[in-house]
Amino acid sequence: MATAANPYVLPINPAERKNPGWWAMVLIITTEAMLFAYLLFAYFYLGSMASTPWPPGGPPELKLVIPNTIILIVSSGTMWWAESGIRAGSQWRLRSGMLITLLLGIVFLAIQGIEYSRKDFAMQSNAYGSLFFTITGFHGAHVFVGLLFNVVVQLRAWLGHFTAERHLAVTNAAMYWHFVDVVWLVVFTSLYLAPHVM
Amino acid sequence: MATTTIPAPLGERLTRIWETAPGLYGVLATVDHKIIGRRYLVTSMVFLILGGLEAAMIRTQLAAPDMHLVSPEMYNQIFTMHGMTMIFWYAAPILSGFSNYLWPLMLGARDMACPRANALSYWTFLMSGVFLYSSVLLGQMPDRGWFAYAPLTEAQFSPGLNMDFYAIGLTFLSVSTTVGAINFIATLFKTRAPGMSLNRLPIFVWGTLTTSFAIVFATPALTAACVLLFLDRRVGTHFYDAALGGSPLLWQHLFWSFGHPWVYIVVLPAMGIISDLMPTFCRRPLVGYTFVALATVSTGILGFGVWVHHMFATGLPPTAASFFSAASMVITIPSAVAVASWLATIWLGRPIFKTPLLFAAGFIILFVIGGVSGVATAAITFDWQLTDTYFIVAHLHYVLIGINVFAVMAGFYYWLPKITGRMLSESLGQLNFWLMFLGFGVGFFPMHTLGLLGMPRRVYTYHAGQGWEWQNLWITIGAYVFALGVVVFIVNVIWSVVRGELAGPNPWDGPTLEWATPSPPPPYNFAVIPTIASRHPLWETRLDETEMRSQLDSGPVLDAGRDTFGTTPLDAEPDEILRMPMDTMWPFFLSLSILVICYGLLTNLVWLGILGAVALFVTIAGWFWPQPSMTPAGGEV
Numbered sequence: 015m016a017t018a019a020n021p022y023v024l025p026i027n028p029a030e031r032k033n034p035g036w037w038a039m040v041l042i043i044t045t046e047a048m049l050f051a052y053l054l055f056a057y058f059y060l061g062s063m064a065s066t067p068w069p070p071g072g073p074p075e076l077k078l079v080i081p082n083t084i085i086l087i088v089s090s091g092t093m094w095w096a097e098s099g100i101r102a103g104s105q106w107r108l109r110s111g112m113l114i115t116l117l118l119g120i121v122f123l124a125i126q127g128i129e130y131s132r133k134d135f136a137m138q139s140n141a142y143g144s145l146f147f148t149i150t151g152f153h154g155a156h157v158f159v160g161l162l163f164n165v166v167v168q169l170r171a172w173l174g175h176f177t178a179e180r181h182l183a184v185t186n187a188a189m190y191w192h193f194v195d196v197v198w199l200v201v202f203t204s205l206y207l208a209p210h211v212m
Numbered sequence: 213m214a215t216t217t218i219p220a221p222l223g224e225r226l227t228r229i230w231e232t233a234p235g236l237y238g239v240l241a242t243v244d245h246k247i248i249g250r251r252y253l254v255t256s257m258v259f260l261i262l263g264g265l266e267a268a269m270i271r272t273q274l275a276a277p278d279m280h281l282v283s284p285e286m287y288n289q290i291f292t293m294h295g296m297t298m299i300f301w302y303a304a305p306i307l308s309g310f311s312n313y314l315w316p317l318m319l320g321a322r323d324m325a326c327p328r329a330n331a332l333s334y335w336t337f338l339m340s341g342v343f344l345y346s347s348v349l350l351g352q353m354p355d356r357g358w359f360a361y362a363p364l365t366e367a368q369f370s371p372g373l374n375m376d377f378y379a380i381g382l383t384f385l386s387v388s389t390t391v392g393a394i395n396f397i398a399t400l401f402k403t404r405a406p407g408m409s410l411n412r413l414p415i416f417v418w419g420t421l422t423t424s425f426a427i428v429f430a431t432p433a434l435t436a437a438c439v440l441l442f443l444d445r446r447v448g449t450h451f452y453d454a455a456l457g458g459s460p461l462l463w464q465h466l467f468w469s470f471g472h473p474w475v476y477i478v479v480l481p482a483m484g485i486i487s488d489l490m491p492t493f494c495r496r497p498l499v500g501y502t503f504v505a506l507a508t509v510s511t512g513i514l515g516f517g518v519w520v521h522h523m524f525a526t527g528l529p530p531t532a533a534s535f536f537s538a539a540s541m542v543i544t545i546p547s548a549v550a551v552a553s554w555l556a557t558i559w560l561g562r563p564i565f566k567t568p569l570l571f572a573a574g575f576i577i578l579f580v581i582g583g584v585s586g587v588a589t590a591a592i593t594f595d596w597q598l599t600d601t602y603f604i605v606a607h608l609h610y611v612l613i614g615i616n617v618f619a620v621m622a623g624f625y626y627w628l629p630k631i632t633g634r635m636l637s638e639s640l641g642q643l644n645f646w647l648m649f650l651g652f653g654v655g656f657f658p659m660h661t662l663g664l665l666g667m668p669r670r671v672y673t674y675h676a677g678q679g680w681e682w683q684n685l686w687i688t689i690g691a692y693v694f695a696l697g698v699v700v701f702i703v704n705v706i707w708s709v710v711r712g713e714l715a716g717p718n719p720w721d722g723p724t725l726e727w728a729t730p731s732p733p734p735p736y737n738f739a740v741i742p743t744i745a746s747r748h749p750l751w752e753t754r755l756d757e758t759e760m761r762s763q764l765d766s767g768p769v770l771d772a773g774r775d776t777f778g779t780t781p782l783d784a785e786p787d788e789i790l791r792m793p794m795d796t797m798w799p800f801f802l803s804l805s806i807l808v809i810c811y812g813l814l815t816n817l818v819w820l821g822i823l824g825a826v827a828l829f830v831t832i833a834g835w836f837w838p839q840p841s842m843t844p845a846g847g848e849v
Contacts, residue, residue: 021741021768021769021777021786022789024777024786024787024788026788026790026791027790027791028788032778032787034325034399034402034403034790035326037325037397037401038326038329038394038395038398041398042394045390045394045429045432048428048429048432049436051432052432052433052436052466053436055465055466055469056440056462059462059465063459064457070457137443137448138449140450140456141451141453141456141459142457143449144444144449144450144451144458148439148440148449148451162829166833166836170837170838175838
């Protein structure tokens with residue numbers, strides 16, 4: 015074994031795939047994805063059992079949610095731009111990309127808040143209301159966690175903690191953000207689009 | 213026999229790097245997998261004793277007809293706490309204890325891949341247990357059974373905090389379980405010693421690995437079920453409320469989607485314990501290693517497709533029920549493979565019936581009986597007859613005590629000398645085995661017939677003249693004999709720690725890597741990182757299967773910091789050095805913040821919940837702020 019003589023020729027705590035922190039993040043995302051899968055199971059299960067029309071008040075309005083979905087997709091793009099920036103050693107792409115992502119995330123939550131206030135049913139109205147607000151609320155909570163993640167990592171970015179070689183926290187924050195985005199596409203398809211088609 | 217001899221200065225230097233700080237700080241801040249593993253073992257045994265005391269109360273109440281030692285309400289609380297304690301706070305955590313202690317030793321690493329996450333999983337396990345048992349102080353223990361069927365758990369049928377303790381406590385515990393599982397998976401794929409390829413892993417490692425994947429995929433179902441229950445109870449949603457479009461069956465689907473994989477989570481590593489001690493006490497390699505490893509993984513996967521067999525009595529469409537009945541029968545195939553392998557190993561080997569092998573033999577017998585009653589209840593019509601009777605109680609105790617507790621006992625007798633450095637008494641061990649084995653048979657076998665006679669489970673008493681009296685008395689006597697066995701075990705452990713013969717590195721002449729370290733192992737585990745060439749690194753000369761030899765006493769030292777090799781996921785070739793974190797209080801504080809949030813949710817005190825959430829955020833940010841000791845010169849992680 016070539017490394018037997020001096021094992022310290024090997025890199026110490028390298029970034030991304032080689033780091034246990036990267037594996038931990040992938041597995042956290044997996045288990046969180048399963049949580050959404052079980053919640054969506056609850057939605058489809060109760061929907062398939064419903065004796066009244068589903069959703070009870072007709073398919074949900076799409077006027078606000080379509081632009082909001084686009085905002086979230088764009089924010090995934092800006093996050094990708096930030097991460098690939100630091101991979102190329104660009105501090106300003108990292109910082110500005112994460113800042114724009116943060117702002118877009120805040121806008122997404124604000125628009126979701128407006129949409130909530132316009133609904134004519136509540137969590138307590140019926141099982142559909144419970145499912146709608148719980149699933150979208152769980153997703154909103156994940157967006158909020160992603161924003162907190164962003165704030166801490168961004169603070170470190172402005173402090174100049176990251177380099178082209180070492181930026182695991184950025185990779186993990188980006189992976190989490192893309193996950194939140196993908197989950198939204200699934201939630202959006204299930205809760206908003208499907209009732210219009212089916 | 214290959215034992216590592218290390219020059220004293222190197223040992224001292226590595227000890228300085230790896231040892232936990234003395235005093236209270238060290239107690240709260242340690243990240244040493246061996247200390248965490250020992251804590252897991254001790255804490256789970258405390259929960260076993262608590263659950264055992266609850267069982268003793270149940271059996272005393274049922275010893276004779278028309279007894280009124282406890283009220284029906286109290287009885288509901290006791291059997292619920294018994295089930296929750298044993299299934300959630302004992303059966304899985306005890307196996308995590310063995311895995312935490314043994315994995316790095318078996319894999320040839322100096323610690324788990326994420327040592328701080330390891331500490332976190334212990335603290336959350338302990339504090340969630342403290343949270344659950346604080347319900348005793350309020351006299352409001354969970355009281356709707358460990359699987360807590362809706363709608364009995366809904367606020368209108370269950371006012372009081374009882375089922376809030378259930379929903380919040382289990383969600384808290386799932387943090388511990390999930391963090392632990394993620395750590396095991398990362399450890400397996402990142403920190404095996406060079407040469408420890410997948411086909412050389414001990415079966416116990418395969419068991420815990422399978423279990424860990426099952427946890428990652430199944431635990432969210434329990435979390436979802438409990439969160440929805442909490443929302444129903446506290447916020448007024450209608451998930452389980454049939455009147456407004458919900459369904460009580462949703463609870464059952466979510467709970468058992470988690471619950472059945474959980475059954476395999478608490479048995480697969482235990483089966484691994486048996487597979488790994490078989491070679492030592494039969495003096496030959498395990499027969500059919502590859503088949504047993506594949507059987508372990510396939511049981512874990514099939515375990516996700518059988519949950520509906522808990523729900524045959526709920527009026528499902530026959531096609532659905534038949535599918536799940538068939539799936540439940542298919543799962544007997546990998547179990548039979550494992551049993552065949554153990555029997556063949558005994559048959560072809562030269563068995564030495566020391567206490568660990570006695571417990572292993574008892575385990576096989578109980579596994580087969582519990583398996584047969586399992587196949588019986590997988591048949592739909594048979595299940596309709598027996599569901600909610602003592603037959604089910606018999607089946608689940610054969611499975612959980614037979615496959616979990618007996619394997620755990622075997623594991624203790626086998627590995628405790630490694631952990632404490634001292635042997636247990638063999639004569640007390642034999643007494644311990646026979647008390648537990650006979651007590652178990654006397655206590656649990658009659659439950660089968662009692663179930664066939666129609667005695668329902670969970671009744672707090674029964675009238676005389678139904679033909680149930682003598683079996684119930686018999687069962688109670690058996691339960692007490694079994695408990696006496698547990699007492700003998702505790703006496704044996706105390707005796708061994710004080711007086712036991714010194715074990716030395718490899719008292720049983722075992723084949724696997726953990727026996728290459730001193731007993732107890734030093735804080736750094738291995739002075740040099742070993743290079744592995746076979747499945748039985750300590751038996752290579754004897755077996756002479758190939759020319760290749762493992763290197764255990766020479767190789768890379770890695771003494772520039774808390775360093776161990778990071779290796780490639782499949783072939784385990786070193787491609788980096790992992791610099792491990794130093795002791796830290798963050799895991800303890802993080803766990804404490806979650807505890808505060810839980811009490812905030814329980815008491816409806818919004819400020820307490822917010823306080824906990826803010827503390828949680830600060831702790832996580834502090835945890836991941838770069839630690840200077842972990843960062844090599846020239847950059848940040």
